[in-house]
Amino acid sequence: MLPVVRLDGTAWFVDLRLRQFRETMNPHNYVDFDTVKGTRFCQQxxxxxxxxxxxxxxxxxxxxxEGVCCVRCGWAVDNGR
Ligand SMILES: [Zn+2]
Structure with missing residues (x-):
């Protein structure tokens, strides 16, 4: 079960393994984290x-x-706020 976020009026699955947002109603439409749009989505x-x-x-x-720590290595991750 992937987390779902609502951005730009659309619901997206957050796929942390593939590092992309996928539209819930249209899985063929996705946004990679490493794109400009993906970076903005990540922040939002x-x-x-x-x-x-x-x-x-x-x-x-x-x-x-509370600081956010990486689930894998325990590194304190900056949440940018
Ligand atoms: Zn880590």
Whole structure:
């Protein structure tokens, strides 16, 4: 079960393994994290990538005063807020 975020009026699956957003109603339409649009989506959706190991995590909904740690290596990931 992938997390779903709503961006630009569209619901997207957040696929952290493939590093892309996929439209829930049209899976053929996707946005890679590494594109300009994908970078903006990541910021809006609260998706951050660990600089140490490259693992992406969704941080939206996390308490702002608590640091976010990478689920794989424990590195403190900056959520950009
Ligand atoms: Zn990591």
């Amino acid at each position: 959706a609260g998706v951050v990538t660990c600089l140490r190991c490259g693992t992406s995590v969704v941080v939206s909904g996390s308490p702002l005063d």
